Amino acid sequence: MASIFQGFGAAxxxxxxxxxxxxxxxxxxxxxLSGKRASCVVVRSGGVKMDSDSNRIGGRGDQLVTNxxxxxxxxxxxxxxxxxxxxxxxxxxxxxxxxxxxERDARVCVMGEDVGHYGGSYKVTKGLxxxxxxxxxxxxxxxxxxxxxxxxGAAMMGLRPIIExxxxxxxxxxxxxxxxxxxxxxxxxxxxxxxxxxxxxxxxVGRQLGAxxxxxxxxxFQSIPGIQMVACSTPYNAKGLMKAAIRSDNPVIxxxxxxxxxxxxxxxxxxxxxxxxxxxxxxxxxxxTILTYxxxxxxxxxxxxxxxxxxxxxxxxxxxxxxxxxxxxxxNSIKKTHRVLIVExxxxxxxxxxxxxxxxxxxxxxxxxxxxxxxSSQDVPxxxxxxxxxxxxxxxxxxxxxxxQLCR
Amino acid sequence: xxxxxxxxxxxxxxxxxxxxxxIATPSLFLGSTRTLRHTLTHxxxxxxxxxxxxxxxxxxxxxxxxxxxxxxxxxxxxxxxxDMILGRVFEDMCAQMYYRGKMFGFVHLxxxxxxxxxxxxxxxKKEDSVxxxxxxxxxxxxxxxxxxxxxxxxxxxxxxxxRGQGGSMHMFSAEHNVLGGFAFIGEGIPVATGAAFTxxxxxxxxxxxxxxxxxxxxxxxxxxNNGQFFECLNMAALWKLPIIFVVENNLWAIGMSHLxxxxxxxxxxxxxxxxxxGVHVDGMDVLKVREVAKExxxxxxRGEGPTLVECETYRFRGHSLADPDxxxxxxxxxxxxxxxxxxxxxxxxxxxxxxxxxxLKAIEKKIDEVVExxxxxxxxxxxxxxxxxxxxxxxxxxxxxxxxxGRYRCEDPKFTEGTAQx
Numbered sequence: 001m002a003s004i005f006q007g008f009g010a011a012x013x014x015x016x017x018x019x020x021x022x023x024x025x026x027x028x029x030x031x032x033l034s035g036k037r038a039s040c041v042v043v044r045s046g047g048v049k050m051d052s053d054s055n056r057i058g059g060r061g062d063q064l065v066t067n068x069x070x071x072x073x074x075x076x077x078x079x080x081x082x083x084x085x086x087x088x089x090x091x092x093x094x095x096x097x098x099x100x101x102x103e104r105d106a107r108v109c110v111m112g113e114d115v116g117h118y119g120g121s122y123k124v125t126k127g128l129x130x131x132x133x134x135x136x137x138x139x140x141x142x143x144x145x146x147x148x149x150x151x152x153g154a155a156m157m158g159l160r161p162i163i164e165x166x167x168x169x170x171x172x173x174x175x176x177x178x179x180x181x182x183x184x185x186x187x188x189x190x191x192x193x194x195x196x197x198x199x200x201x202x203x204x205v206g207r208q209l210g211a212x213x214x215x216x217x218x219x220x221f222q223s224i225p226g227i228q229m230v231a232c233s234t235p236y237n238a239k240g241l242m243k244a245a246i247r248s249d250n251p252v253i254x255x256x257x258x259x260x261x262x263x264x265x266x267x268x269x270x271x272x273x274x275x276x277x278x279x280x281x282x283x284x285x286x287x288x289t290i291l292t293y294x295x296x297x298x299x300x301x302x303x304x305x306x307x308x309x310x311x312x313x314x315x316x317x318x319x320x321x322x323x324x325x326x327x328x329x330x331x332n333s334i335k336k337t338h339r340v341l342i343v344e345x346x347x348x349x350x351x352x353x354x355x356x357x358x359x360x361x362x363x364x365x366x367x368x369x370x371x372x373x374x375x376s377s378q379d380v381p382x383x384x385x386x387x388x389x390x391x392x393x394x395x396x397x398x399x400x401x402x403x404x405q406l407c408r
Numbered sequence: 409x410x411x412x413x414x415x416x417x418x419x420x421x422x423x424x425x426x427x428x429x430x431i432a433t434p435s436l437f438l439g440s441t442r443t444l445r446h447t448l449t450h451x452x453x454x455x456x457x458x459x460x461x462x463x464x465x466x467x468x469x470x471x472x473x474x475x476x477x478x479x480x481x482x483x484x485x486x487x488x489x490x491d492m493i494l495g496r497v498f499e500d501m502c503a504q505m506y507y508r509g510k511m512f513g514f515v516h517l518x519x520x521x522x523x524x525x526x527x528x529x530x531x532x533k534k535e536d537s538v539x540x541x542x543x544x545x546x547x548x549x550x551x552x553x554x555x556x557x558x559x560x561x562x563x564x565x566x567x568x569x570x571r572g573q574g575g576s577m578h579m580f581s582a583e584h585n586v587l588g589g590f591a592f593i594g595e596g597i598p599v600a601t602g603a604a605f606t607x608x609x610x611x612x613x614x615x616x617x618x619x620x621x622x623x624x625x626x627x628x629x630x631x632x633n634n635g636q637f638f639e640c641l642n643m644a645a646l647w648k649l650p651i652i653f654v655v656e657n658n659l660w661a662i663g664m665s666h667l668x669x670x671x672x673x674x675x676x677x678x679x680x681x682x683x684x685x686g687v688h689v690d691g692m693d694v695l696k697v698r699e700v701a702k703e704x705x706x707x708x709x710r711g712e713g714p715t716l717v718e719c720e721t722y723r724f725r726g727h728s729l730a731d732p733d734x735x736x737x738x739x740x741x742x743x744x745x746x747x748x749x750x751x752x753x754x755x756x757x758x759x760x761x762x763x764x765x766x767x768l769k770a771i772e773k774k775i776d777e778v779v780e781x782x783x784x785x786x787x788x789x790x791x792x793x794x795x796x797x798x799x800x801x802x803x804x805x806x807x808x809x810x811x812x813x814g815r816y817r818c819e820d821p822k823f824t825e826g827t828a829q830x
Contacts, residue, residue: 133613135609136613145636149597149599149636150601153598157587157602158606180590180592181595186802187573188574188578189574189578190568190572190573191800192580193582195803225801249804250802277806323809324808326810327809328812328814
């Protein structure tokens with residue numbers, strides 16, 4: 001369904017039919033990078049294939065989120081009461097999405113530690129157990145491997161469970177079930193059983209939570225064939241992705257971030273479901289493509305402010321779909337800017353950035369004017385000390401420096 | 409009392425020796441944990457000599473009296489017999505085919521354990537679920553999966569029950585509710601718990617009032633030391649799930665003797681520790697297994713919760729066709745071979761006039777034909793073509809993502825051909 005939004009502040013809003021204006025793009029590639037290397041601009045002619053909705057499943061154009069949410073998120077309090085929609089925090093958005101789906105389909109159920117009476121360690125499931133009962137919002141004992149397996153068995157028999165890991169790190173204990181059964185069962189059964197589970201939970205580096213509670217499991221799960229991974233970053237996409245994940249017949253791992261649960265945003269009153277496989281254009285630009293997801297989106301947007309002041313025009317894309325990558329949105333951007341910076345919270349080795357670098361090199365090598373830069377967390381168990389923890393993840397000054405280097 | 413008594417290895421064979429007539433040693437499983445614990449302790453304190461003489465008296469009793477209280481009718485008996493013969497002949501054929509190079513990899517055969525499969529699964533409805541391990545051919549066959557489908561799967565053909573994608577260790581059937589087939593031990597038990605959970609959910613949340621589907625989880629003695637086993641015992645008892653945990657204790661996990669791996673080898677005792685009845689049954693005797701199964705399945709259907717059943721059984725062949733089987737004592741093998749469940753049951757049927765030699769021979773012949781036909785069918789079936797490679801990875805193939813050209817990758821013709829790079 002169409003969702004047209006007026007962007008706030010300085011962000012440009014594009015129409016929901018999601019086609020980049022061909023003329024606009026070709027002209028902009030002729031514009032030189034501000035103040036530098038004007039002689040080296042290469043004009044790309046006709047290489048960009050514009051989208052045509054006709055041959056795609058489900059009219060993806062309808063659901064592409066096209067407004068740049070940069071300033072919206074930076075100034076949550078600035079949203080005025082006269083705008084349509086309602087304001088809420090990210091964890092409430094997740095709950096809203098979850099509740100709507102539970103209302104819609106009686107087979108949707110939740111299981112995890114403390115999801116019922118306690119309301120969830122981050123209150124995502126608050127109020128659901130009194131409403132739907134203890135069996136539909138199931139408080140499990142501390143047995144991740146087994147209750148994840150239980151969710152998978154239930155899914156095979158027709159239910160649609162949402163399995164919550166109290167912290168994503170705990171899902172390491174469920175790796176056996178996630179890899180072998182979640183990922184593989186549909187295939188090894190010859191397509192006879194489907195596993196429509198959603199595995200979700202808070203992850204990422206928080207505020208001095210210590211090494212084991214600050215893990216980024218995207219990299220560990222990404223190789224498992226048969227699962228999809230998405231990361232939410234705003235209340236809007238949190239609700240939309242939650243709903244999409246629940247409705248999907250594939251097993252989906254939804255990565256939430258501990259520090260983003262209290263983000264506030266105004267979201268529409270009408271029902272909407274986002275597309276699991278699509279990336280989100282956060283801020284269109286011309287000079288460099290910055291690919292990011294989850295919490296790093298905010299570090300990137302903070303760096304973007306500095307960069308804009310310095311005269312750069314970064315294009316920021318929240319990739320959202322960690323597996324599979326939306327090569328279309330990413331590719332279109334690269335074809336426009338020819339420079340890529342990946343900013344992620346994942347570890348350097350074998351992380352999402354590493355896979356993304358490989359995918360981009362394979363598919364868009366010809367369009368690159370500079371090597372792909374990837375800023376990831378250090379390959380270090382997250383230290384407890386605040387100062388050390390800060391240096392483990394990518395900070396905005398590093399992003400600014402990287403863009404400056406890329407655009408030299 | 410003997411609750412805390414250490415069981416010395418040499419006492420176990422004594423328990424195993426009670427090859428009583430099924431009627432003589434009635435099932436001790438009365439549905440109550442307390443009674444069970446008490447009764448079994450009491451039994452153990454009787455000396456072995458006394459026990460054998462008690463048994464002997466019962467056996468002679470039965471010979472004199474006419475058979476008025478048999479455990480199976482003729483129909484049921486023949487059904488069970490046919491199922492056991494199917495299991496045995498099929499597995500023997502698998503061995504032949506393996507050595508002829510028709511099937512590959514790890515193949516785990518069920519010879520000797522047929523009483524457990526037939527004893528339990530023949531009591532189930534089609535909607536009940538069975539979850540197994542890698543030793544799953546016979547569980548699938550007992551549940552109703554056609555021999556052709558299983559044999560084709562083993563040969564890796566598209567007509568196999570899993571389109572050739574699963575193999576020996578991954579037998580699935582949505583139609584017959586066989587939920588696998590798992591290669592790692594223990595990983596099927598949570599899946600079975602989930603199936604049982606769904607049954608309870610259907611009854612209580614979706615209000616399908618007559619949903620009383622039960623789930624059977626089969627696994628071995630080695631698995632009974634695994635965390636997933638204990639975690640699921642806890643959850644099943646906690647929520648009173650309609651599941652029966654069936655331990656096929658064949659005393660060996662490849663080359664690891666159960667006694668060397670387990671602090672307390674009596675697995676049935678672990679049931680009461682979690683709040684469910686634990687039963688030990690002679691797994692070489694299909695009628696005893698059937699009696700226990702009836703009670704356990706009845707409990708589950710009535711919503712009284714799970715049961716842990718330990719079946720003492722034995723595999724006549726090695727762990728898999730690749731196992732040289734050198735560690736097991738030939739005497740032990742001989743002892744169990746003498747208790748072959750098929751021979752025992754055949755004897756029972758004939759002695760109790762439930763069937764004649766000729767009828768049983770006819771069944772055996774029929775099964776021979778079924779199995780040979782399945783081999784022919786599998787031989788003639790086509791191997792999967794390349795186009796099958798990328799199917800079934802995702803239930804919703806949009807999961808492969810959006811390609812650089814803006815279309816979903818699953819729309820790319822290379823996907824249907826199986827040549828795309830994912």
